[in-house]
Amino acid sequence: MFVSGLPFLVTLSRRVRYVTIQFVPKRTAGELANAIKMVVGLYRRAGIVCQTALMDGEFEKVRQKLINIIEVNITAKNEHVPEIERKIRHIKERVRSMRADLPYEVIPNMMIKRMVLNAGLFLNAYVDKQGISDEYSPREIILRWQLNWDKHCKHQFGSYGQAYDDPDQTKTNTQQARSRDVICLGPTGNMQGSYYFVDLNTKAVIKRRRFQELPVPDSIIKKIEAWGRRDKQNSIIRFGNRNNESYDWDDEHAPLIEDNAPDPEPAPFPDILAETPGVDLEVNVPALITPPPPPKEQWMATAVANAGFDEEFDEFRYHGNHVGGGRRQEERVVINHNQFNVVPAEQGEIDMDGGNEESVMEDMPELEMESAATESDDDTYVDEELEDIDLEYDEEEETEQVSEGEEEDTGVQETRSGRRVRPPARYRDTVHITVGGMHFTVGHMHFTVAATDLVTPIPVYKEELQVLGVIMMQLSLREGLKRFGQWGKQGALKEMRQLHDMKTFFPRDPKTLTREERKKALSSLIFLKEKESGEVKGRTCVNGAPQRQYIRKEDAASPTVATDSVFLTGAIDAFQRRDVAYIYLPGAFLHTLTDEKVIMVVRGELCKLMCLIEPKLYRKYVCKDKKGQPVLYVELYKSLYGLMRSALLFYRKLRKELEDYGMQMNPYDMCVAKKDTKHGQLTVLWHVDDLKISCKSRVEVTKLICYLRNIYGDKMTIKRGGKGKYLGMNFDFSEPGVFQVDLCQYVREIIEGFPEEITKTSPTPHSDSLFTIKEDDSAELLSEDDAMQFHRTTAQLLFLSTRARKDIQTAVSFLTTRVKKPNKDDWRKIRKVLEYLNGTIDLKLRVEVKDLRVMRWFVDAAHMVHWDCKGQTGAAMTMGRGAVLSYSWKQKVNTKSSTETELVGVDDAISNILWSLYFLQEQGCGTKHVIIYQDNKSAI
Numbered sequence: 026m027f028v029s030g031l032p033f034l035v036t037l038s039r040r041v042r043y044v045t046i047q048f049v050p051k052r053t054a055g056e057l058a059n060a061i062k063m064v065v066g067l068y069r070r071a072g073i074v075c076q077t078a079l080m081d082g083e084f085e086k087v088r089q090k091l092i093n094i095i096e097v098n099i100t101a102k103n104e105h106v107p108e109i110e111r112k113i114r115h116i117k118e119r120v121r122s123m124r125a126d127l128p129y130e131v132i133p134n135m136m137i138k139r140m141v142l143n144a145g146l147f148l149n150a151y152v153d154k155q156g157i158s159d160e161y162s163p164r165e166i167i168l169r170w171q172l173n174w175d176k177h178c179k180h181q182f183g184s185y186g187q188a189y190d191d192p193d194q195t196k197t198n199t200q201q202a203r204s205r206d207v208i209c210l211g212p213t214g215n216m217q218g219s220y221y222f223v224d225l226n227t228k229a230v231i232k233r234r235r236f237q238e239l240p241v242p243d244s245i246i247k248k249i250e251a252w253g254r255r256d257k258q259n260s261i262i263r264f265g266n267r268n269n270e271s272y273d274w275d276d277e278h279a280p281l282i283e284d285n286a287p288d289p290e291p292a293p294f295p296d297i298l299a300e301t302p303g304v305d306l307e308v309n310v311p312a313l314i315t316p317p318p319p320p321k322e323q324w325m326a327t328a329v330a331n332a333g334f335d336e337e338f339d340e341f342r343y344h345g346n347h348v349g350g351g352r353r354q355e356e357r358v359v360i361n362h363n364q365f366n367v368v369p370a371e372q373g374e375i376d377m378d379g380g381n382e383e384s385v386m387e388d389m390p391e392l393e394m395e396s397a398a399t400e401s402d403d404d405t406y407v408d409e410e411l412e413d414i415d416l417e418y419d420e421e422e423e424t425e426q427v428s429e430g431e432e433e434d435t436g437v438q439e440t441r442s443g444r445r446v447r448p449p450a451r452y453r454d455t456v457h458i459t460v461g462g463m464h465f466t467v468g469h470m471h472f473t474v475a476a477t478d479l480v481t482p483i484p485v486y487k488e489e490l491q492v493l494g495v496i497m498m499q500l501s502l503r504e505g506l507k508r509f510g511q512w513g514k515q516g517a518l519k520e521m522r523q524l525h526d527m528k529t530f531f532p533r534d535p536k537t538l539t540r541e542e543r544k545k546a547l548s549s550l551i552f553l554k555e556k557e558s559g560e561v562k563g564r565t566c567v568n569g570a571p572q573r574q575y576i577r578k579e580d581a582a583s584p585t586v587a588t589d590s591v592f593l594t595g596a597i598d599a600f601q602r603r604d605v606a607y608i609y610l611p612g613a614f615l616h617t618l619t620d621e622k623v624i625m626v627v628r629g630e631l632c633k634l635m636c637l638i639e640p641k642l643y644r645k646y647v648c649k650d651k652k653g654q655p656v657l658y659v660e661l662y663k664s665l666y667g668l669m670r671s672a673l674l675f676y677r678k679l680r681k682e683l684e685d686y687g688m689q690m691n692p693y694d695m696c697v698a699k700k701d702t703k704h705g706q707l708t709v710l711w712h713v714d715d716l717k718i719s720c721k722s723r724v725e726v727t728k729l730i731c732y733l734r735n736i737y738g739d740k741m742t743i744k745r746g747g748k749g750k751y752l753g754m755n756f757d758f759s760e761p762g763v764f765q766v767d768l769c770q771y772v773r774e775i776i777e778g779f780p781e782e783i784t785k786t787s788p789t790p791h792s793d794s795l796f797t798i799k800e801d802d803s804a805e806l807l808s809e810d811d812a813m814q815f816h817r818t819t820a821q822l823l824f825l826s827t828r829a830r831k832d833i834q835t836a837v838s839f840l841t842t843r844v845k846k847p848n849k850d851d852w853r854k855i856r857k858v859l860e861y862l863n864g865t866i867d868l869k870l871r872v873e874v875k876d877l878r879v880m881r882w883f884v885d886a887a888h889m890v891h892w893d894c895k896g897q898t899g900a901a902m903t904m905g906r907g908a909v910l911s912y913s914w915k916q917k918v919n920t921k922s923s924t925e926t927e928l929v930g931v932d933d934a935i936s937n938i939l940w941s942l943y944f945l946q947e948q949g950c951g952t953k954h955v956i957i958y959q960d961n962k963s964a965i
Contacts, residue, residue, distance in 0.1 A: 027265035042153035046145035131253030176218030505553030520563030566667035583672035586696035599764035613714035786864030875905030886930030927964035
């Protein structure tokens with residue numbers, strides 16, 4: 026039989042019912058004959074003489090080699106041995122059961138091989154009702170001993186952990202590691218209870234007895250799946266006959282469901298990972314220090330935002346008034362991952378080469394090409410002769426072509442645990458609204474009021490025009506061309522023309538690319554968006570997700586300015602009455618040269634648009650894939666949005682340009698630079714392509730702006746004056762010597778985005794029972810929608826508390842520990858915070874520095890206030906009036922007394938205290954003294 030392309034020889038004795046399974050990679054006459062001789066010898070050692078072997082036609086070639094061993098009876102053409110086919114199906118069911126318990130989407134050949142052999146091992150360990158004995162299993166009859174539960178069933182197939190080597194008693198002082206990261210491949214079947222393991226570092230199959238099972242981290246899952254894709258495997262375990270053809274089983278790929286299986290208990294929150302049977306996952310283990318990974322919607326939205334799209338796209342807020350109540354309502358934007366055109370891994374022949382299990386396997390690169398349902402699901406195929414392509418664009422033909430292959434969007438989404446969930450209906454509806462004779466097509470939105478309330482007038486808040494039901498959203502090229510027609514085509518052409526004019530890439534002849542380069546080619550993405558002016562804007566990026574397989578995260582991380590640095594420099598700017606400018610560098614990545622060879626593939630309509638821009642340059646390099654779609658390969662010369670290292674390359678470029686201008690980096694924040702001029706210090710801090718420049722002299726600021734304009738062009742956005750917006754915060758330096766941070770509008774959006782109307786006010790952000798948790802039956806859990814809203818509002822409050830509203834830090838610090846399993850009591854506490862904000866909605870952060878030479882820190886701690894008897898630390902720093910920096914943490918350790926709690930609190934804050942001191946000293950502020958205030962004499 027064949028299992029996912031791997032050949033196995035299966036034998037079964039009619040009366041004893043003993044099963045043997047042997048891996049035969051070459052299937053030559055000699056190899057098959059030796060395998061059958063081993064089986065005959067196994068029975069002979071048990072005192073059983075094998076006289077006749079029923080075989081199919083493939084074994085005709087081994088008849089002569091077995092003439093003195095056993096009589097070979099060959100079946101006629103198209104005849105089968107029914108007993109062995111039933112046993113193969115039995116093996117198939119066992120293998121599928123084992124496969125269902127594994128957390129890996131794809132498994133490599135070595136695991137498939139051991140999984141099949143384990144199925145045979147345990148089939149022989151049970152008494153067969155059709156055998157000769159009702160008391161002894163086939164294994165006991167043939168081998169004279171049975172498996173032991175305590176020895177041979179301790180570890181599950183596919184589990185991850187540490188395998189320990191037996192120490193050499195003669196060498197006890199070496200630095201050699203005594204444990205290895207391994208994946209369990211099942212018992213070896215010896216009496217000692219040893220197990221097979223695959224070493225995750227060397228890919229060697231080893232035997233060990235000592236093993237400690239650990240939860241499987243995501244990195245190990247990705248590594249195993251990469252091995253599986255390297256072996257050309259997929260998620261289905263396919264069984265085939267001697268010709269590797271599927272058996273005539275109607276339910277070959279049907280899911281295994283037990284007839285008497287009880288209904289599972291409903292989970293309180295379906296989006297929270299359910300318990301995975303079999304192998305434990307690291308994501309299912311409660312995090313002690315590291316927070317759990319974000320949900321899929323969150324990291325997808327973050328990825329789109331990091332790719333360089335407009336700020337409007339990544340704000341999940343609806344800026345229209347709630348009908349009838351003057352409230353704003355939240356918009357849920359769902360990003361369809363099918364829009365991301367990713368090149369799937371190519372399928373090919375499987376290497377059937379066997380080998381010694383103890384030897385180190387072939388060194389395979391850990392490359393995993395992610396696949397997704399795209400406009401072209403097939404692998405890119407290059408014809409031997411390039412075909413001519415009709416590059417004329419027909420809007421009607423495109424619309425009909427798109428409409429034919431579309432399927433209804435049911436809204437079903439898949440969680441990290443593999444569970445398929447359907448969002449509530451109010452998040453899936455698409456609404457069309459006509460207001461004043463104008464038709465608006467809106468995205469996903471919902472209202473919580475009756476239709477009769479639409480006659481209620483919509484109030485206008487502070488000269489801000491509120492339009493009902495208008496939500497701007499980005500569309501893929503195909504959907505954008507359907508919706509916007511010729512305007513969408515012009516927007517896409519304009520975007521691609523900009524890339525062409527800036528020499529972002531150059532075409533490559535597909536015949537000069539290797540197969541590996543075509544497999545690793547990244548897909549191009551373009552989105553169309555209708556702006557408020559009616560213009561259709563194109564946004565181009567590249568899908569850099571496959572780069573995660575060969576680029577480490579630490580090799581692609583780009584520094585960004587710290588929030589504390591922003592506030593410290595802002596206080597200095599106000600104290601020294603500096604001139605401040607805010608600069609945005611458009612197309613920053615398009616000005617950055619890439620330092621690696623990156624091949625990008627352009628398909629379909631986007632390829633046609635490229636040929637319309639410059640036919641003589643691109644047309645001759647266009648070929649067709651298997652579906653007849655035009656394909657163009659280009660090599661990137663500049664760093665496009667979406668590449669993992671684009672932000673890092675731009676950081677290095679901008680840093681070098683600032684250093685060439687004479688600026689020096691602050692070693693305590695590599696995104697803060699300074700230059701001493703005759704008019705005073707010039708300071709620059711930046712977050713990717715957003716810069717803030719300050720100096721006492723307006724001339725020095727203007728000179729630096731002119732220097733940057735010569736590099737990045739006249740489209741550079743510049744805002745100067747006492748007021749400006751930077752990193753989502755409104756800065757105000759209009760009052761001499763005062764630095765103000767305004768997030769009042771953001772506070773209104775948080776309150777209006779909350780599903781319950783906040784009309785009351787509270788004098789404090791929390792009550793005395795803030796740290797009290799109700800874990801008994803009286804603590805009713807929130808619904809799934811409310812739990813998601815709780816998580817979202819807590820994240821918004823966390824952003825707010827670390828910037829302009831530091832007065833809610835203690836309450837928010839506690840709420841962040843409750844987002845995983847919030848209850849009604851937690852809902853009441855977050856309402857308390859919102860009621861406090863509602864009463865102080867116009868409160869701003871106001872900082873005034875009196876003396877830069879002295880920092881005054883106030884550190885306090887509360888003893889045993891949390892449910893696990895840990896304390897809470899609070900720290901704030903001022904240099905005059907107002908807290909420049911402030912923090913609130915839950916302590917990491919338990920303490921015996923309030924004095925010890927105070928000492929732990931100072932220890933928690935000391936790193937921030939020293940960092941701020943060194944940072945200000947490097948900025949040349951002359952800070953010399955740090956005074957820490959304590960209210961506990963024993964701690965002092």
